[in-house]
Amino acid sequence: MPTACSTPRQGNTITSDPAKPARPTGALMRLARERFATHWRWFVAGTLCAALTSIAAASYGYLLKLVVEGLEALAGPDKVEVPTSLWWLIAIIGVAAVVRSLALYGMTIFNNTGVQRAIVDIQADQFGALTDGDFARIAAEASGGFVSRFINDVNALRDAGLRIANNLTKGVLTVIGVFITMLVMDWKLTLVLLVIYPIAFAPVLALGNRVRKRSRQSQKQIGEVTSLLGEAFQSARVVKAYGLEDYQKARAERGFVERSRLFLKVLTDRAAVDPILEITGGLALVGILALTAWRIAQGDTSLGNFVGIVGAIAVAAPELRALGTLNSVAQEGGAAADRVFEITDAAPEIADAPGAQPIGWVTGTVAFDNVRFAYPDGTEALKGLSFIANPGETIALVGPSGAGKSTVFNLLLRLYDPTGGVVSVDGINVRDVTGASLRSNMGLVAQDAALFDDTIRANIALGRLGASEAEIEAAARAANAHDFILTLPGGYDAPAGEMGRNLSGGQRQRIALARAIIRAAPILLLDEATSALDAESEAKVQEALAGFAKGRTTLIIAHRLSTVRAADRIIVMEDGRAVEDGSHGVLMDRNGAYRRLVDLQLS
Numbered sequence: 034m035p036t037a038c039s040t041p042r043q044g045n046t047i048t049s050d051p052a053k054p055a056r057p058t059g060a061l062m063r064l065a066r067e068r069f070a071t072h073w074r075w076f077v078a079g080t081l082c083a084a085l086t087s088i089a090a091a092s093y094g095y096l097l098k099l100v101v102e103g104l105e106a107l108a109g110p111d112k113v114e115v116p117t118s119l120w121w122l123i124a125i126i127g128v129a130a131v132v133r134s135l136a137l138y139g140m141t142i143f144n145n146t147g148v149q150r151a152i153v154d155i156q157a158d159q160f161g162a163l164t165d166g167d168f169a170r171i172a173a174e175a176s177g178g179f180v181s182r183f184i185n186d187v188n189a190l191r192d193a194g195l196r197i198a199n200n201l202t203k204g205v206l207t208v209i210g211v212f213i214t215m216l217v218m219d220w221k222l223t224l225v226l227l228v229i230y231p232i233a234f235a236p237v238l239a240l241g242n243r244v245r246k247r248s249r250q251s252q253k254q255i256g257e258v259t260s261l262l263g264e265a266f267q268s269a270r271v272v273k274a275y276g277l278e279d280y281q282k283a284r285a286e287r288g289f290v291e292r293s294r295l296f297l298k299v300l301t302d303r304a305a306v307d308p309i310l311e312i313t314g315g316l317a318l319v320g321i322l323a324l325t326a327w328r329i330a331q332g333d334t335s336l337g338n339f340v341g342i343v344g345a346i347a348v349a350a351p352e353l354r355a356l357g358t359l360n361s362v363a364q365e366g367g368a369a370a371d372r373v374f375e376i377t378d379a380a381p382e383i384a385d386a387p388g389a390q391p392i393g394w395v396t397g398t399v400a401f402d403n404v405r406f407a408y409p410d411g412t413e414a415l416k417g418l419s420f421i422a423n424p425g426e427t428i429a430l431v432g433p434s435g436a437g438k439s440t441v442f443n444l445l446l447r448l449y450d451p452t453g454g455v456v457s458v459d460g461i462n463v464r465d466v467t468g469a470s471l472r473s474n475m476g477l478v479a480q481d482a483a484l485f486d487d488t489i490r491a492n493i494a495l496g497r498l499g500a501s502e503a504e505i506e507a508a509a510r511a512a513n514a515h516d517f518i519l520t521l522p523g524g525y526d527a528p529a530g531e532m533g534r535n536l537s538g539g540q541r542q543r544i545a546l547a548r549a550i551i552r553a554a555p556i557l558l559l560d561e562a563t564s565a566l567d568a569e570s571e572a573k574v575q576e577a578l579a580g581f582a583k584g585r586t587t588l589i590i591a592h593r594l595s596t597v598r599a600a601d602r603i604i605v606m607e608d609g610r611a612v613e614d615g616s617h618g619v620l621m622d623r624n625g626a627y628r629r630l631v632d633l634q635l636s
């Protein structure tokens with residue numbers, strides 16, 4: 034039964050297929066402006082360090098050339114003193130290395146801090162937009178979809194942010210600096226290299242693209258294996274009960290085999306990169322050495338220039354490689370940024386009307402006037418429902434599964450707006466008041482008790498933040514929960530566990546009841562609130578509830594009709610409409626829909 038708090042039944046509306054080509058990086062630029070720029074101080078510090086690193090790196094080749102030329106002057110049959118200038122040059126190389134390393138460290142720390150802070154902002158934005166946004170949105174997406182947004186998308190953004198911040202400035206400045214020093218040292222060899230380098234790297238780049246495509250497929254399949262595992266472990270009880278172990282093992286094994294097949298493909302491609310580099314690099318080296326030997330013999334260049342250029346290339350090569358892969362990381366980050374904006378840009382449809390006022394504390398008249406409602410997928414749940422609940426009345430909504438009972442609660446809480454008719458409280462259309470003030474007048478106990486991974490005390494106090502110890506205990510007593518709470522290790526401080534898994538279904542329901550009781554709201558909504566209780570506990574809780582419900586408008590959804598006999602009125606719903614309305618006695622005498630339901634249950 035989909036309720037206000039129940040599991041969604043629609044499929045994913047937001048898909049993030051990793052096999053799809055990555056989108057442009059416009060979204061990433063926007064995110065940089067809106068979220069990263071606020072932490073600009075860190076990035077400015079990082080960029081200054083990057084510039085320092087690049088200057089030190091670019092000077093290497095030239096310093097090396099000067100040293101080799103100095104060494105050349107020393108070589109010869111005659112014994113000579115090492116000139117002080119050469120000692121200085123050697124010392125400067127050492128200083129450059131130290132400066133480069135320290136600046137590199139500073140750059141990484143500053144940029145990482147900036148990126149992490151921006152990521153926290155982005156996660157908070159996403160979570161805030163979802164939490165404050167339409168319930169329909171959350172109901173429409175499988176919870177796994179959102180979890181993946183907070184993990185995969187954020188990882189992609191973090192990678193992109195870090196790589197861009199750390200590699201872009203450093204890479205570009207280093208490559209430019211190195212290029213200039215190379216031109217100064219030996220422009221002819223530099224131009225030859227400029228032609229050879231891309232040719233030597235072309236096969237590696239092509240392989241890179243293939244690896245990327247395959248890793249996307251592999252990523253997608255990881256997602257499938259993850260959901261398969263999640264499903265298998267969550268359904269462990271049913272798997273055991275139905276003896277489905279072999280079935281599950283076969284499914285899992287198929288997933289594992291497919292995973293290793295795809296992964297092997299990626300590894301095979303990756304394994305080819307180094308040999309290709311080795312061959313092309315070796316051939317290029319042979320060509321350059323031959324050319325240099327010939328030019329030195331011609332007196333066209335010096336050994337110092339050659340060594341200087343080799344040193345410069347050694348510095349620039351890793352930067353070039355990093356820049357080469359930056360684009361794909363930025364593309365993936367762009368796709369993730371797009372998905373972040375899908376969440377944060379969506380304006381909630383169920384928002385407070387302009388100028389909406391708080392409704393204040395209501396007396397509790399609830400009215401549905403010819404209300405029609407269809408869920409976003411088109412399912413018509415209410416087809417002209419009308420009824421009025423007067424202050425203090427207890428009204429039971431009964432009827433077959435799918436009749437629209439939980440939908441009544443969803444509309445009253447204004448989780449959705451009706452497509453026709455009016456839902457009002459105290460004669461005021463719920464669309465005209467602020468949602469928060471409306472909901473503060475209601476206490477909901479849903480079928481799934483929705484406990485959080487906190488102490489029992491905290492879970493009860495969530496009904497009214499700031500409730501006192503005595504109030505918490507009184508509410509627990511009223512919900513017939515106090516005694517069992519005292520038996521828990523830690524009593525009121527015992528942890529409820531994730532989704533309340535440390536408690537039984539009935540115990541969870543009683544905590545949820547206590548939470549609604551402590552809220553002391555004028556309107557109480559009970560959706561199968563006692564369905565998980567044994568007969569004895571249910572009777573006790575019913576009695577407590579009867580006392581608590583006095584003076585409050587209480588709407589009860591219950592399948593077990595014996596629990597609603599005492600209601601002031603029973604509304605029988607069928608196919609989105611109210612077909613009968615009256616007390617138990619009156620409806621039994623009428624011999625209609627209610628009577629049929631009762632007879633059905635008795636039989």
Ligand SMILES: Nc1ncnc2c1ncn2[C@@H]1O[C@H](COP(=O)(O)OP(=O)(O)OP(=O)(O)O)[C@@H](O)[C@H]1O
Pocket residue numbers: 034035036041042043172408409410412413414432433434435436437438439440441
């Ligand atoms: N989130 C949703 N999206 C689409 N359709 C929905 C959704 N929730 C409920 N429905 C559909 O709306 C109709 C009314 O559902 P509702 O949950 O209100 O019935 P109900 O009377 O409470 O049923 P049950 O007694 O089984 O809980 C059903 O056809 C149901 O399939």
